[in-house]
Amino acid sequence: MFIGIYSLAFVLGALWLLQQPVLPEMCWAIGLIPVGCTAFMLARCKFRFALLASRCLWWVVMLMAGFFWTALSAQSRLADELPHAWEGQDIAVVGVVTELPQVTSVNVRFRFKVEQVLTPNAIIPTHIQLAWYRDNRYQEGNLPEVMAGERWQLVVRLKRPHGNINPHVADYEAKLLERNVRAVGYIRRAESNSRLAVLEHHPNYFFERKRAEIRNLFRHYLADYPYAGVLIALVVGDQRSIPVEQWDTFIHTGTSHLMAISGSHITLVAGLVAFMAYWIWQRAGLALWLPARKFALLCGLIVALGYALLAGFAVPVRRALFMMCVIVVAFWGNQRVHALSVLGWVLLLVVVLDPWAVIAPGFWLSFAAVALICLVVSGRVGQPGTIIGWLRIQWAITLGLFPLLLILFQQISLISPVANAVAIPIITLIIVPLSLLATIPGLEFLLLVAHPVLQITMECLHWLGELPLATWQQHTPPLWAVIVAIIGVVWLLLPGGPGLGITAGFPARWLGILMGIPLFFSVLEKPAEGELWVSVLDVGQGLSVVLRTRHHTMLYDTGPKYSNGDSGKYVILPFMRGEGIRTLDKIIISHADSDHSGGTLSVLAGMPTKELLMSAATEHPIRQAITDNHDCVAGTAWWWDGVRFEILHPQVADFSPLQKRDSNAMSCVLKVTTPHGSILLPGDIDRKTEADLLQRASDLLAANVLIVPHHGSRSSSSPAFVQRVNPDYAIFTVGYRSRFGHPHTEVTARYQAQGSLLQRSDHDGAILLRFARKRIEIGTWRALHRRFWHDQYK
Known part of the structure; x- marks a missing residue:
């Protein structure tokens, strides 16, 4: 339990740093040493007050550790910048395409790692984002084919990361910083622009090339099908393949999380592979050499790692993969683990490896959803059946994410429980397995089976999204109301007796509902008469x-x-x-x-x-x-x-x-x-x-x-x-x-x-x-x- 509290402190420290107008001096981090020593000495005392003080001090240490760890990462990232003097200048560079390129009707966009700057005295960042636009040389249908892992010599014109800054609107500059893009620009027309090499088997780019191959395969077989982009997103995580109007349907029905390759997809694939490995290992008579369960878990973990890399290794994917790693290691070591403890370790690991993950809304929604599941499942004995248990989990996730959705997006889907009840089983159990199997040579025809099922599902979701009052929209609630509502949700979902009633089990759980009222009824300031x-x-x-x-x-x-x-x-x-x-x-x-x-x-x-x-x-x-x-x-x-x-x-x-x-x-x-x-x-x-x-x-x-x-x-x-x-x-x-x-x-x-x-x-x-x-x-x-x-x- 305490690892979860300390991990949350570390995350809050990282988030605190990201609210600062200037970076702090790292010399202040030295103050963590005496505080940590004091906490360690108090922990050795047997007095209750000393133990409580020790835990509070350790929480402070973890909070400040997250703060300064993120500050150190920020200093390193911001040091790699484009000088103002080199904005808008033509610069010749050599580098490698590092990710799956995005092709539109007017350009192709991709991230580029600069290996060499050919223009004398020019200074540019290592990681940049480029767009190659159509011009007289590249007419309709003839944009240059750019693939991940290719080394190019290019003439580029860059500018520093800059985005429009408005209240209640996502900070584009923060998004670029999260992705470690330190300059953006476009490719100038030049005779020297050329492909130099293809790093086909380089480990850093192998999976990105495979993602591109699968995307091209799907586009070929589903050239005239409206939901090809959805199937591409489910397999390789390329969400930009989904048209805007289809995204609106997912948003209005609260099912957009299904388009991110999430823990459920990773778990499904790993579970199927583990089951097959268990059956084969048992039939082969090798269980005496290595227990079949350990072998099955190891196979499932390896496949999950491959799927995660194929999917782009986003935050929800990392969370699911790291949780599997902790569980497999514990099982191999014959250790019992608690779900919330596993989640705490994974939360800490994700932020230590990537402090910028806390910028992404998917980070908060992903971990919050799993924490809600753990809260609902743990401490409850004698569930009245799998259907009731599944309904309880869906109700908890829908209710529990309300505060986060309102502060992040100012809207929530009121029909999401119904929409998810329809979409989750179909997409997770039918469409995703068929789409993944279609990546195997010879099984591409399965796409023609998956797409009609997806089309019927999308028509149902579209109908639900068009219903009156399908979506609740409101002003951004104040932070204090969000915090109170989160506490209320936890109070409401505390373990209780059997059934779905909110009054069963733990006493006065209905107070949690009252704590959510300020979320919806906080009063906004308005202009006075004549103002x-x-x-x-x-x-x-x-x-x-x-x-x-x-x-x-x-x-x-x-x-x-x-x-x-x-x-x-x-x-x-x-x-x-x-x-x-x-x-x-x-x-x-x-x-x-x-x-x-x-x-x-x-x-x-x-x-x-x-x-x-x-x-x-x-x-x-x-x-x-x-x-x-x-x-x-x-x-x-x-x-x-x-x-x-x-x-x-x-x-x-x-x-x-x-x-x-x-x-x-x-x-x-x-x-x-x-x-x-x-x-x-x-x-x-x-x-x-x-x-x-x-x-x-x-x-x-x-x-x-x-x-x-x-x-x-x-x-x-x-x-x-x-x-x-x-x-x-x-x-x-x-x-x-x-x-x-x-x-x-x-x-x-x-x-x-x-x-x-x-x-x-x-x-x-x-x-x-x-x-x-x-x-x-x-x-x-x-x-x-x-x-x-x-x-x-x-």
């Missing part, structure tokens, strides 16, 4: 602004499309979920350019919206997606909770077919005025439109906050416009190292000369403003949520 909260989201090269009053919420623009999705799906909707926004009263799309409208369809699909204003043709797909849509026309104005909103541009005449104006010039210009200050959102208007506004609406342009037109392009922000608006804060929404050169130095200098305080989304992340108490409060998410792996721009 305005503005969140300028960091969506890269684009724009998206959320404006909130006391009882209303509006979205101005929805950011760009990405190569694998859009900002609506990956930034705006998670932000709104985390903030507890369930309905949009209005969306304004300033103009139809994709960097301002790219996420609109995702937002409309994921968030009930009452009205859309847009300066685009009525047949535009965005306008067709919502019934209540109107032209964004100057003169339109409304009041929300003591705050005035007014459209300043374009005019009705600008919509005439005779007017040939580009989309930037048609941008919706919005002025919002509160008793505490005002903000102007001009979209991508150009200097000509600025001059028009200065002529006909000059008295309305002055504002305390300005979202700088056209991301700081030289085509906007004329001196007269800047002088008339005269903003206290000028906010530039730009992408990191924008290929357009935004913002232009001439424009930033103009605002500085005007006395404006400049904010940039690429440096500051999301910019959060509150118009309240007769002033404007401003904060940036990079400053408020600073972590030691973030670049220090200011």
